[in-house]
Amino acid sequence: MASSSSSFLASLLIFLSVFRNFNACNASSQGGLGFSMNLIHRDSPRSPHYQTSVTSEDRVRAMIDRSLSRARHISSIISGTSDMASDDDSDGYSGGGGVYTSIASSPSSSPPAPAPAPAPSNIQSKVIPNNNGDYLMELEVGTPPVKIVAIADTGSDLVWIQCRPCKQCYNQKDPIFDPSKSSTFNGSAVSCSDDICLAITTSFCNKNRCDYDYEYADGSATFGTLVKDTFTFSSDSNKTSSIPGIVFGCSDNSSGSFDANGDGLIGLGGGIPSLVSQLDSSIHGKFSYCLVPYIENTTSTLNLGDNAVVNGPGLVTIPMDRRATFYIMKLQSVVVGNDTIPNLSLDTNIIVDSGTTITFIPNSTLTKLIDGISKMVNLTRTKDPQNYFSLCYSYSANAPLYPFPDITFTFNKPPHDPASLVLTPMQAFLQVSDDVLCLAMQDKNQVGISIFGNVAQQNMHVGYDLHSNLLSFAPANCSKF
Ligand SMILES: *[C@@H]1O[C@H](CO)[C@@H](O)[C@H](O)[C@H]1NC(C)=O
Ligand SMILES: *[C@@H]1O[C@H](CO)[C@@H](O)[C@H](O)[C@H]1NC(C)=O
Ligand SMILES: *[C@@H]1O[C@H](CO)[C@@H](O)[C@H](O)[C@H]1NC(C)=O
Ligand SMILES: *[C@@H]1O[C@H](CO)[C@@H](O)[C@H](O)[C@H]1NC(C)=O
Ligand SMILES: *[C@@H]1O[C@H](CO)[C@@H](O)[C@H](O)[C@H]1NC(C)=O
Ligand SMILES: *[C@@H]1O[C@H](CO)[C@@H](O)[C@H](O)[C@H]1NC(C)=O
Ligand SMILES: *[C@@H]1O[C@H](CO)[C@@H](O)[C@H](O)[C@H]1NC(C)=O
Ligand SMILES: *[C@@H]1O[C@H](CO)[C@@H](O)[C@H](O)[C@H]1NC(C)=O
Ligand SMILES: *[C@@H]1O[C@H](CO)[C@@H](O)[C@H](O)[C@H]1NC(C)=O
Numbered sequence: 304m305a306s307s308s309s310s311f312l313a314s315l316l317i318f319l320s321v322f323r324n325f326n327a328c329n330a331s332s333q334g335g336l337g338f339s340m341n342l343i344h345r346d347s348p349r350s351p352h353y354q355t356s357v358t359s360e361d362r363v364r365a366m367i368d369r370s371l372s373r374a375r376h377i378s379s380i381i382s383g384t385s386d387m388a389s390d391d392d393s394d395g396y397s398g399g400g401g402v403y404t405s406i407a408s409s410p411s412s413s414p415p416a417p418a419p420a421p422a423p424s425n426i427q428s429k430v431i432p433n434n435n436g437d438y439l440m441e442l443e444v445g446t447p448p449v450k451i452v453a454i455a456d457t458g459s460d461l462v463w464i465q466c467r468p469c470k471q472c473y474n475q476k477d478p479i480f481d482p483s484k485s486s487t488f489n490g491s492a493v494s495c496s497d498d499i500c501l502a503i504t505t506s507f508c509n510k511n512r513c514d515y516d517y518e519y520a521d522g523s524a525t526f527g528t529l530v531k532d533t534f535t536f537s538s539d540s541n542k543t544s545s546i547p548g549i550v551f552g553c554s555d556n557s558s559g560s561f562d563a564n565g566d567g568l569i570g571l572g573g574g575i576p577s578l579v580s581q582l583d584s585s586i587h588g589k590f591s592y593c594l595v596p597y598i599e600n601t602t603s604t605l606n607l608g609d610n611a612v613v614n615g616p617g618l619v620t621i622p623m624d625r626r627a628t629f630y631i632m633k634l635q636s637v638v639v640g641n642d643t644i645p646n647l648s649l650d651t652n653i654i655v656d657s658g659t660t661i662t663f664i665p666n667s668t669l670t671k672l673i674d675g676i677s678k679m680v681n682l683t684r685t686k687d688p689q690n691y692f693s694l695c696y697s698y699s700a701n702a703p704l705y706p707f708p709d710i711t712f713t714f715n716k717p718p719h720d721p722a723s724l725v726l727t728p729m730q731a732f733l734q735v736s737d738d739v740l741c742l743a744m745q746d747k748n749q750v751g752i753s754i755f756g757n758v759a760q761q762n763m764h765v766g767y768d769l770h771s772n773l774l775s776f777a778p779a780n781c782s783k784f
Contacts, residue, residue, distance in 0.1 A: 336585045337609025341602035342438050342455065342592065348600040350439075353648045358687060363735045366690050370661040371636050371750060377458055377654060380630060398491035410691060422749045438657065440569055440605060443535035445485030448545075451565040452477060455605060457657045458576035460628050461503060462581075463527060464553030464567030469527075470556040475566045480553075485532055487547060493529040496621035499550045500529055502575040517550055525561075527554035534578075536607070549581055572628030573769065580769070583616070584608065588769035592657060593781035594761045598644055598730065601782040613766035613775035621714045621722050621774045623655070623767075627772060630767060632774065633716040635751060637668050640677035640708040647713065653753035655765070657667065662756040663747040669693070672710065676742065679708045685739055692733075699738045712755075730759050 343349045440455040444464065451464055465472045467481040482488040491502055495511045499512035500506050506529070507514055513529040534549040554567065571590065579590050586608035594603045624631040634653040636645035646737040651665055664672075671692045677684070682696040682705060698705065707728035713721050733743040743758045764784065766775035 310342050318449050319321065321734075334581070336607065337611075338542070338544050338548075339441070339606045339610045340536065342440060342594070342605050347595075347602075349602055357671070360736050361549055363733070364689055365688060368658045369754065372460075373458065373659050374661075374750035374752060374754050375663045375665060377516050377659070378631065379756070380706065381626060381654070382751060413423040423725055438603075438605075439565060441537075443537075443543075444480055444551075445482070445532050447485075448535045448543075449485075450477060450532075451480065451566045452564065454565045455569045455571055455647040456679045457571045457630070457655075458659075459568065460570035460572040460577040460580070461552055462518075462549070462567070462569050462576065462578050463525065463554050465518075465532075465557060466527070466553035466555055466749045468555065472555065472563040473557050473559075477566050480566070481564060482530070482532070482553065489548075490528065490553070492531040492548070493550055497529070497550070498521060499576045499581075502530075523558035525552075525554045526561060527552040529553075529555070542722045545583065546582065546735065549578070550598070552749060557637050558667070570628075573625045573630060577628070579607070579767075583769065586611070588771075589766065589776075591764060591766035593764045593779050593784040594657070594757055596761050599782055603781055604737045604784050611766055613764045614740045615764070615779070617725075619722050619724050619774070619778040621724075622719050623772050623774045624652070624670075625769075625772060630774065631756065632714045634664070634712065634714055634718070634755075635663055635715045635721060636711075637672050637706055638711050638713075639672055640679055645711070645713045645721070646721075650716065651753050653714075653755050654684050655755045655760075657757050657760065657765075659756045660743070660758055661754075661756045662744045662759045663750055663752065664744055664754065666746045666748055669744060669746055672744070676708065680705075686737055687741050688736050691737055691745075692735065693745065695735070695739050695741040697738060698734075698740035700734050712759075730761060730763070733758060745749045 350601070376382040399534070403620070407657065439452050441452050443449060444451050454463060464476060467479050467480050467483070469479060472479055482490060491512060494511055495506075495508035495513050497513060500508075503513075503515055505516050507516070509528070515527060515529065517525045529550055531548050531550055533545050533547045534551075535543050535545045537543050551567075571579050574580060576613045579586065579588075589608060589611040591606045591613055592604060592609035595601045621632050623723060623768075630650050632655050634651045635647040635649050637649075638645050649668060651668075676694060678698065682698060685695050685697045687693075689693045705728075710726045710731050711720075711723050712726065715721050715722045720769070731742060732740050735741050747753045761774075762779060762781050764775075764777045764779040764781075766773075768775070
């Protein structure tokens with residue numbers, strides 16, 4: 304279980320691309336939809352972004368950069384204040400309502416201003432920072448269906464793609480979607496009083512059509528109109544599911560640092576405009592993913608509906624709180640090894656995010672964790688070559704397995720019983736260079752919010768149930784999933 308082989312430890316940025324006909328899932332045909340799509344980690348050999356010339360150090364540097372940028376952005380949205388950085392063990396935000404208002408600016412490509420905390424180090428990236436989430440998914444839009452590859456993001460809600468006729472589109476590898484060729488396209492179906500239009504604060508009414516204007520912190524921007532068309536998702540066994548009337552943004556004027564590998568963005572957050580909210584009744588409010596460590600030349604999986612049921616040995620179910628886009632758990636303790644009694648008084652909100660690599664936890668908790676690991680691990684401590692992570696060991700990527708202790712995260716708040724999620728070394732450590740291994744967790748003061756990042760979630764089947772507001776985690780070998 305404590306498999307700490309290099310191939311699992313070096314998991315960084317995730318990019319997810321969805322291809323069809325991959326997974327052997329048992330889609331039931333009991334009225335609900337069940338389908339699965341493939342996802343590719345950004346730095347996986349399968350990724351369209353994969354560059355053999357980029358060193359693992361460069362990938363780690365870019366990963367740190369993106370994690371900080373994204374986490375700060377999420378923090379700025381959810382807190383509504385910028386002075387949380389010094390508030391060590393608070394949950395990082397207060398109040399519940401009204402946070403939806405900033406969603407429209409969420410697909411950002413650079414840190415928001417003001418950042419809640421100063422940049423911790425002199426990190427520079429050779430890869431363009433991208434904090435939209437590190438995954439791509441493939442689906443089809445229109446009739447006949449046209450392939451779209453888009454970023455899948457649990458941290459935002461709007462669904463948008465580039466559409467013809469372009470006023471000013473960025474270059475994309477796939478042909479730009481042409482509504483005039485789709486018999487099911489309806490460009491005037493979303494009125495200004497539509498719930499989805501109202502939920503997007505940067506929308507405005509233009510001849511009773513709902514236009515939107517997304518501007519990004521780095522100067523990137525996308526403008527468009529909310530429209531409706533049929534979306535087609537590939538399932539297993541060459542089956543497809545076509546769903547009419549999905550509301551999405553047809554963007555005809557975008558500029559800035561958008562990526563040619565993505566034709567748009569698919570919001571999977573909990574807000575009204577997101578794909579999962581729109582599909583809610585047909586997928587019974589369920590989606591899940593299983594992320595492989597990026598270094599493996601294998602795809603990850605995104606499941607919707609009947610395929611998104613998480614079970615199996617080691618299943619842990621945790622109630623989630625939802626604040627607009629975000630999915631939140633109550634973290635009570637983090638302990639190392641198996642004979643420490645958890646101190647269940649942390650009571651901090653922690654966002655589960657598929658697009659942030661690093662896990663951010665309160666300073667005092669991290670300090671105790673590092674102390675505990677140091678006492679149990681008999682390896683030479685070393686400095687992070689990136690000068691970022693706090694706990695690193697000299698450890699060769701090719702070294703025999705070292706029995707690192709497990710780390711247990713305990714969640715929930717009464718009346719719910721505490722629920723514990725055990726992270727194996729593969730889910731806690733990152734091979735940051737050929738001979739240095741670091742704990743992939745940092746002080747939440749750097750970003751203003753606690754985040755359960757995607758290294759911690761790899762090789763787990765992670766399920767979201769938006770009807771019963773439950774998150775489920777079960778250990779899995781995601782490359783076999
Ligand atoms: C990844 O796997 C694919 C398909 O199995 C193969 O064609 C490709 O060469 C592999 N890439 C690397 C870098 O191993
Ligand atoms: C596109 O958007 C930019 C703002 O980013 C604006 O200045 C420009 O006029 C727009 N172009 C067209 C053709 O509407
Ligand atoms: C588009 O949607 C609107 C509003 O639902 C409807 O009135 C109109 O008939 C639709 N147009 C087409 C071409 O389907
Ligand atoms: C899926 O389609 C491919 C190519 O059309 C075909 O070779 C394969 O047998 C099909 N698989 C199933 C399970 O129907
Ligand atoms: C954890 O428990 C296992 C089995 O009970 C035991 O073998 C192992 O030594 C324990 N580890 C620590 C660090 O106490
Ligand atoms: C548990 O944690 C709280 C807050 O960090 C601290 O005040 C308390 O002393 C801790 N209790 C124990 C038994 O360590
Ligand atoms: C905890 O906060 C202090 C003060 O900001 C900082 O110096 C220290 O590095 C932090 N600890 C960890 C483990 O990040
Ligand atoms: C740590 O490793 C050294 C060298 O292998 C060994 O001599 C020592 O006993 C080990 N200490 C513990 C606590 O395992
Ligand atoms: C997962 O399955 C693959 C393929 O069978 C295997 O190579 C790999 O070692 C497994 N990973 C783990 C963590 O068990």
